Amino acid sequence: xxxxxxxxxxxTLYYGQKMALNSINIHIPEKEVTAFIGPSGxxxxxxxxxxxxMNDLIPSxxxxxxxxxxxxxxxxxxxxxxxxxxxxxxxxxxxxxFAKSIFENIAYGxxxxxxxxxxxxxxxxxxxxxxAAIWDEVKDRMHDSALGLSxxxxxxxxxxxxxxxxxxxxxxxxxxxxxxxxxxxxxxxLIFQLKKDYTIVIVTHxxxxxxxxxxxxxxxxxxxLIEHGKxxxxxxxxxxxxxxxxxxxxxx
Amino acid sequence: MKLKNKIIGGAITTASALSVxxxxxxxxxxxxxxxxxxxxxxxxxFLTAFPRDGMMNGGIFPAIxxxxxxxxxxxxxxxxxxxxxxxxxxxxxHEKSWLAQTIRFAVRTLAxxxxxxFGLFGLGFFVQFVGVGMDxxxxxxxxxxxxxNLLWASLTMALLTLPVVIVSVEEAIRTVPRELREASxxxxxxxxxxxxxxxxxxxxxxxxxxxxxxxxxxxxxxxPILFTGAAYSLAxxxxxxxxxxxxxxxxIYVMSTQSSNVDQTLPIQFATTLVLLMLTFTLNLTAVxxxxxxxxxxx
Amino acid sequence: xxxxxxxxxxxxxxxxxxxxLFTADSLKKKFRLSEFLSEKIxxxxxxxxxxxxxxxxxxxxxxxxxxxxxxxxxxxEQTSSSGNKPESYGSSDSxxxxxxPESYNGAEPAAAANKPxxxxxxxxxxxxNKPESYGSxxxxxxxxxEVNPDSEFVxxxxxxxxxxxxxxxxxxxxxxxxxxxxLFPLLIGTFKVTLIAMLFAAPIAILAALxxxxxxxxxxxxxxxxAIELLAGFPSVVIGFFALMVMATVLQNLFGYQTRLNSFxxxxxxxxxxxxxxxxxxxxxxxxIPVTFTEASxxxxxxxxxxxxxxxxxxxxxxxxxxxxLGVGRVFGETMIALMATGNAALSGLNPxxxxxxxxxxxGAEMAEVVFGDMHYGILFLIGSLLFIFNFxxxxxxxFYVKGKLVKKxxxx
Numbered sequence: 001x002x003x004x005x006x007x008x009x010x011x012t013l014y015y016g017q018k019m020a021l022n023s024i025n026i027h028i029p030e031k032e033v034t035a036f037i038g039p040s041g042x043x044x045x046x047x048x049x050x051x052x053x054m055n056d057l058i059p060s061x062x063x064x065x066x067x068x069x070x071x072x073x074x075x076x077x078x079x080x081x082x083x084x085x086x087x088x089x090x091x092x093x094x095x096x097x098f099a100k101s102i103f104e105n106i107a108y109g110x111x112x113x114x115x116x117x118x119x120x121x122x123x124x125x126x127x128x129x130x131x132a133a134i135w136d137e138v139k140d141r142m143h144d145s146a147l148g149l150s151x152x153x154x155x156x157x158x159x160x161x162x163x164x165x166x167x168x169x170x171x172x173x174x175x176x177x178x179x180x181x182x183x184x185x186x187x188x189x190l191i192f193q194l195k196k197d198y199t200i201v202i203v204t205h206x207x208x209x210x211x212x213x214x215x216x217x218x219x220x221x222x223x224x225l226i227e228h229g230k231x232x233x234x235x236x237x238x239x240x241x242x243x244x245x246x247x248x249x250x251x252x
Numbered sequence: 253m254k255l256k257n258k259i260i261g262g263a264i265t266t267a268s269a270l271s272v273x274x275x276x277x278x279x280x281x282x283x284x285x286x287x288x289x290x291x292x293x294x295x296x297x298f299l300t301a302f303p304r305d306g307m308m309n310g311g312i313f314p315a316i317x318x319x320x321x322x323x324x325x326x327x328x329x330x331x332x333x334x335x336x337x338x339x340x341x342x343x344x345x346h347e348k349s350w351l352a353q354t355i356r357f358a359v360r361t362l363a364x365x366x367x368x369x370f371g372l373f374g375l376g377f378f379v380q381f382v383g384v385g386m387d388x389x390x391x392x393x394x395x396x397x398x399x400x401n402l403l404w405a406s407l408t409m410a411l412l413t414l415p416v417v418i419v420s421v422e423e424a425i426r427t428v429p430r431e432l433r434e435a436s437x438x439x440x441x442x443x444x445x446x447x448x449x450x451x452x453x454x455x456x457x458x459x460x461x462x463x464x465x466x467x468x469x470x471x472x473x474x475x476p477i478l479f480t481g482a483a484y485s486l487a488x489x490x491x492x493x494x495x496x497x498x499x500x501x502x503x504i505y506v507m508s509t510q511s512s513n514v515d516q517t518l519p520i521q522f523a524t525t526l527v528l529l530m531l532t533f534t535l536n537l538t539a540v541x542x543x544x545x546x547x548x549x550x551x
Numbered sequence: 552x553x554x555x556x557x558x559x560x561x562x563x564x565x566x567x568x569x570x571x572l573f574t575a576d577s578l579k580k581k582f583r584l585s586e587f588l589s590e591k592i593x594x595x596x597x598x599x600x601x602x603x604x605x606x607x608x609x610x611x612x613x614x615x616x617x618x619x620x621x622x623x624x625x626x627x628e629q630t631s632s633s634g635n636k637p638e639s640y641g642s643s644d645s646x647x648x649x650x651x652p653e654s655y656n657g658a659e660p661a662a663a664a665n666k667p668x669x670x671x672x673x674x675x676x677x678x679x680n681k682p683e684s685y686g687s688x689x690x691x692x693x694x695x696x697e698v699n700p701d702s703e704f705v706x707x708x709x710x711x712x713x714x715x716x717x718x719x720x721x722x723x724x725x726x727x728x729x730x731x732x733x734l735f736p737l738l739i740g741t742f743k744v745t746l747i748a749m750l751f752a753a754p755i756a757i758l759a760a761l762x763x764x765x766x767x768x769x770x771x772x773x774x775x776x777x778a779i780e781l782l783a784g785f786p787s788v789v790i791g792f793f794a795l796m797v798m799a800t801v802l803q804n805l806f807g808y809q810t811r812l813n814s815f816x817x818x819x820x821x822x823x824x825x826x827x828x829x830x831x832x833x834x835x836x837x838x839x840i841p842v843t844f845t846e847a848s849x850x851x852x853x854x855x856x857x858x859x860x861x862x863x864x865x866x867x868x869x870x871x872x873x874x875x876x877l878g879v880g881r882v883f884g885e886t887m888i889a890l891m892a893t894g895n896a897a898l899s900g901l902n903p904x905x906x907x908x909x910x911x912x913x914x915g916a917e918m919a920e921v922v923f924g925d926m927h928y929g930i931l932f933l934i935g936s937l938l939f940i941f942n943f944x945x946x947x948x949x950x951f952y953v954k955g956k957l958v959k960k961x962x963x964x
Contacts, residue, residue, distance in 0.1 A: 054438060059346060070573035080580045086440030087573065096431040098450060108449070109439045158435070165439055168573075261856040268762035271755045272775055275826060279782050282793050289796075333599055340597035344590060351597075357950075358600040364877065364946050365607070365939065366884020368911045371918075372935040373607045376614035380923065411603055418600070444589040472786025475886040475911075479918045501788040501887075508792055509891060518796075525792050529785065536784035540777045 005030040005169065005199045006051065011065035013046060013055065020046050022223045023065070028216070033191060033200045035214035035231070037207055039251070043223040044203045045093075048171050051201065052088040053081050069169070086113070089162030093174040095154035097146035097161075102138050105146045105157060109165035124164055132160035133190050152183025159190065170194065172202040176209070188213050207247065211235050219243045286529050289522030298523060307485070307507060308516050312524050317489055318402075318497035322477070323470045325406035325493075326413065331463050333410075334417025341418070342425045343447055363415035367475040374408030374480035375400070396494055403493035405481030412476055413466035420465060420543075424458015425451060427546060457546050461539045468535035472528060474501035500528045607939070615936050617929030718930075723897035723908065725917065725927045732930045736899035740814065740907030741883060744893060747818025747903060748825055748882045753875050755822075756829035763830075764837035765859035776834065783827035791891035794820035799892065808904035810894060815903045817893035821885055825878040832877060836870020837863055869956040873949040880945040884938050886911040910934050 006028040013021035021043050028034045036044040049055045050067060053074065067074050074084055086109075097105050106125040115121060125142075129135040134156040138149070146157055155175060162170060172191075176184040191200060191213050204210050210217055211231060218228035219242075227234065227243045238244045245251060301311030337355070345352035383398035391397075428451050436446040474482075482502040490497040508514070508521050720733035763775045799816045808815075840863050848858040864871075889895075894906025895916060914931050921928040 052438060054434065057434070057437070072573045072575055072578065074573075074578075078575075078580045079578050082440055082442050082583075083578050083581065084440075085438055090435075090438035092431060092435065092438075094431065096429070096435045098432060098435070099454060108436070108441075112439070112441045112445050112449070161435075161439065257854070257857075261854055264856050264860060265762075265766055268758040268766060271758035272762050272767075272779075274755060275759055275779055275782065275830070278823060279778070279785075282785065282789070285793065285797055286789070333596055336593055336596040337600060340593045344593060345597070355597055355600055358604045360950070361604055361943065361946055362600060364880055365942060366881075366886070366911060368884060368886040368914050369607065369611065369935055369939050369942075372611050372614070372914065372932060375918070376610040376932065377606060380614065381610065414600065414603070442583060442586050444586050447589075468784060472784075472788065474786070474788045475915055478886075478915050501786055504788050504792055505887060505891065508795055521792070522796075525789055529789050532784055532786055532789075533781065536781055540780065544773075544777065 004028070005069065006201075007068045007071075009066040009068075011047070011050065011063070011067060013043075013050065013064075014062040015058075016060040020223050021050070024225045026218055026225055026228055028199065028201060030199050031195060031197065032215040033195045033202060033213055034216040034218065035210035036201065036203045036218050036220055037205070037210050038220035038226075038246070040205060042220045044220045045173050047220070048173055048201060048203050051169070051171055052085050052090055054085075054090065056081065086165055087167050087169070089165060089167035089170045091155070091158050091162055091170065091172045091175045094178055095151060095158050097149070097154050097157055099145070099147060101143045102146045102149075102157065103142040106161050106164050109161060113165070128160040128164040129157075131163050131194070132156050133186065133193075134160060150183075152179050152186060155179060155183070155187060156190065159187075163194075167198070169199045169201070172200065174203055174205065177205065184209070207235075219246060221246070283529065283533075286522060286526045290519065290524070290526035293519045293523035294526065299527070303485070306513075307511060307520065308513065312500070312503065312520070312527070314486060314489055315498040315500045315503045315524065316527070318482075319471050319500045321402060321490060321497060322406050322409060322499060323467050325402065326409040326470045327463055327467060329407055329410035330413050330417055330466055331459070334414050334462060334466075335421045335459055337414075338418045338421035338425060339447060339451075342422050343443070343451065359415050359418050362411070363419075367412060367473050368478075370408050370412045371476040371478055371480055373411070374404050374476060378404035378407055379480065399494070400479060400481040400496065401494045402481055402490050402497045405477045405497070408476045408480050409470045409473065412473060413469050416465045416469060417462040420462030420539075421455065421458050423543075424455035424461070424546065427458070428454035457542055461542045461546070464535050464539040464542070468532045468539070471535070472501055472532045474499070474505055477502060500524060500531075504528065611932060611936050611939055615929050615932035617924050618926055618933045619929065621926045621929065622924030721899055723913070725930070726920075730927065732927075733897075734910075734934070736897040737908055737910045737913055737934070739899040739901075740893070740897065741909040741911075743814040743901075743903060743907055744818045744821055744889065744909055745879060745882045747815060748821035749875065749879060751819055752822035752825040752829055752878055752882075756826045756874075756878070757833050757871060759826075760830050760833035760837055761859055761864065764834050765863060766855060776831075779827055779830050782823070783831075785823075787824055787885060787887040788891075790820055790823050791888040794888060794892035806904075810904060810906050812892055812894035812906055813904045814893055814907040817889055817907070817909075818903070820888045820892045821882045824885060824888060825882050828881055829874045829878040832874035833867070833871050836867040836874065839870070840866045869953040873953040876945050876949040876953075880942050883945075884911050884942055885909075886915040890915050910938055914938075 004027040006026075008024050008026050011021060011024040012019065024047060036048065038044050046055065050063065051069075055061045055063065063075065069088075073079075098108060100108070103125055106128050107121045110121055110124050115124070126135065126139075129138060134153060137153060138157075146154065149157060155178075159170075159175075176187045179187065188209065191202065194200060195215075202210075202214065214231045216228065217231045217234040219226045219234065219238075219240075221242060227238060227240045229239075234243065235247060238247060298311040299316060300313050302313055304310030337359075341352060341355060345355070379398060379400055383404065386397040387393060387395060432450050432454070433446055436450050437443075441449070477499060481496055482499045483496040484498070484503065484506045486496060486498055504521060504524050507517055507524070511517050514521075717731040718734050720731055721735045722731040722733040723736050724731045759775075759779065763772050767775060794816055795812070798820060799811050802816055802819070803811050806815075844862055844866060845858055848862045849855075853861070889909040889912035893909060893912065895908050895912060896906035897908040897913075898905050914934055917927070918931050921931065
């Protein structure tokens with residue numbers, strides 16, 4: 001049995017007075033792909049953002065409960081959030097490359113970590129772009145603006161940018177929802193490769209994608225974790241009725 | 253009834269359209285009149301020579317030079333402070349906090365204070381307080397800084413244009429999308445790193461716009477420098493902060509109201525006005541163009 | 552398999568040793584000096600704007616204290632011993648080719664026909680095109696030189712008591728043997744100019760804003776707004792010059808009144824300065840009305856103009872009110888146009904075709920001539936303080952009252 005990388009206990013989140021997450025208890029195994037599924041607005045993205053404490057940026061948010069990574073409670077006061085985020089990467093729904101060159105986008109992470117030696121940076125950038133399966137497409141235009149790439153390429157660029165910081169966990173918030181089927185396929189293939197070395201958590205509203213790509217699935221509904229377990233089980237013989245109704249398309 | 257409605261409607265639409273036309277016509281008339289009145293005097297010599305024969309001949313170079321110095325020193329003072337304040341308001345301040353609200357109110361108030369009040373402040377604070385203090389502390393009572401001069405006039409002007417810079421820079425900072433900031437933070441950058449590497453580079457055009465608008469304002473305002481440092485007829489160019497200086501706007505004012513031979517100097521007055529008008533007009537136009545291209549980029 | 556697997560790198564040296572990354576030790580809260588410093592410095596600088604407002608308050612008021620208790624002679628003696636006289640800054644360093652405005656002394660302006668003080672009697676200006684000389688008049692330099700330079704101090708000292716009450720009188724003669732500081736004519740002058748300016752500026756600007764936001768097609772609106780904002784960029788000295796040289800003559804020929812520079816000319820010139828402000832704020836207010844109002848009205852069969860006049864305009868009333876208020880504030884404190892186009896005579900009649908002197912123009916014209924620290928100096932600063940308070944109040948009213956009303960309107964209370 002794989003190690004439990006992330007374990008949460010009674011995680012609850014309030015936006016001001018409104019409860020958005022209700023007592024989530026989940027464990028996410030290491031070096032596997034876990035998918036969060038559920039209808040829109042049910043809290044899956046919110047929960048994802050709790051894992052790298054991105055919700056800290058919203059002033060009206062209040063969080064109770066525990067999230068432990070490698071058995072370390074990451075919401076303790078003495079935790080350095082900036083360093084935490086270096087070990088957890090995030091890919092957003094809409095690709096957000098910086099208005100810089102392709103090279104500078106990937107080099108951004110290493111630079112803020114203090115690496116300024118050009119040779120080292122070039123090596124890291126090349127490695128990251130290769131691991132993100134986009135090296136061949138951009139190797140001749142490293143100093144062109146990243147904004148000139150297509151949507152699918154930009155998203156893979158963002159994945160490369162995340163890889164450059166060498167995190168252990170990669171969080172993906174609906175990474176392919178804005179992309180065409182071919183680009184989506186490439187991203188899914190990439191996820192398949194990446195899971196050998198990274199723990200991946202992916203939020204998706206596309207059930208087929210979840211079934212294709214993930215090893216574990218968690219079903220969220222209205223801020224609650226209804227069920228989670230091995231993907232094959234969730235999609236064939238789920239325990240809860242609600243899960244079954246969502247899978248079969250009764251609602252959502 | 254229908255006809256009456258149509259007439260009223262037509263009247264209102266026409267009246268409002270005519271208002272727009274009227275305003276634009278006034279703008280054009282002012283420009284045209286100034287050009288007609290001043291164009292013969294405009295020449296390279298006019299712009300680079302000193303005045304001669306009691307302002308009846310020669311050029312207005314010292315006024316241009318003085319205005320340029322004023323504006324440069326003013327910008328060095330105003331732009332950094334204004335930009336940093338804008339960064340604070342958009343990146344560090346909690347919107348509902350007392351501090352943020354007060355600062356915004358202060359900025360808005362600064363923006364509507366009549367320019368003559370800034371002149372009074374320049375006199376009462378810079379000349380009479382700081383200047384006197386400096387003379388007493390560093391020069392043992394000798395009179396050097398407790399007088400109107402280039403430095404005090406520039407600082408006074410900097411306060412006047414501070415709100416312009418703050419508003420422009422903040423507007424530009426807000427065009428940097430939230431997602432870029434999030435991407436940077438998710439990569440493990442600190443807040444200041446994000447500001448330095450993502451936000452500021454993304455808002456350079458706003459800083460430029462703010463500077464240009466401030467410069468245009470600083471070049472054209474006369475009331476703040478009436479008694480904080482501007483002079484009408486100086487034999488030499490200012491060489492230090494404690495010197496007085498000539499100024500385009502001030503020159504126009506004095507020449508058109510107090511010179512002894514108005515008819516003869518009339519072409520020079522028009523020409524000087526033309527120079528000032530063209531200068532501020534071009535600066536404003538540039539800023540407007542940058543700003544609208546910025547807005548189009550966001551859309 | 553990925554082309555490259557984890558390699559040890561400076562970023563995560565623990566990776567190579569296959570240790571856990573998420574340890575209490577490696578994630579210990581770190582103090583970052585640059586973060587700390589940058590936040591502190593940025594916050595402190597932001598305080599500057601508040602500090603400036605407070606300083607302006609303090610120092611403008613501080614310098615008006617001499618109105619009540621003039622500072623003694625020691626200021627003057629001290630400074631007259633050095634080469635630079637504070638009285639005559641502005642043009643003191645001139646090469647001398649031009650006749651400099653000199654400081655007034657006790658000498659009563661007698662013969663100079665163009666002195667503003669003597670306007671109420673004679674009508675010296677005919678329909679010439681020459682601009683009058685005002686404020687620091689060149690003619691008095693003759694009489695000033697004749698008078699014993701010391702007598703100014705003596706004369707002033709004797710007359711400092713008892714003239715404070717003259718603040719409420721109808722005479723503004725600050726530089727006569729018996730200085731009188733009646734604010735009344737200045738107030739009348741300012742009000743006249745402001746009223747005339749508003750009568751012209753408000754309708755034109757509001758109608759133009761109405762056109763721009765309700766009747767004009769979007770592409771036209773993109774051009775109108777920046778075009779009118781260009782007028783805002785005209786320095787007020789340029790507008791003043793235009794008024795002095797061109798408008799004054801045109802209007803005099805058009806209406807045939809006696810005095811070439813008066814509150815009418817000044818008011819219309821000020822209107823030019825106020826129009827962009829009123830236009831911009833009104834336009835913002837009109838376009839801020841939700842498009843749903845327009846849609847609802849048109850769906851009920853109203854025409855464009857009916858919608859504009861009966862739905863949008865009323866809804867934007869608080870904003871329009873604020874726009875006019877701010878226009879008033881602008882005109883009230885405008886100095887250069889007043890100095891150049893109003894004739895600068897402290898008269899208090901109601902005739903719009905008379906010369907006037909505004910509060911701001913008084914400060915602008917006379918501050919260069921006063922002695923630091925004496926009563927006249929203090930009175931001028933006092934006028935400045937009044938202007939400041941007035942502007943501040945207008946601003947506050949425009950903001951709080953208007954915002955409150957606007958919010959209530961949109962929320963339907």
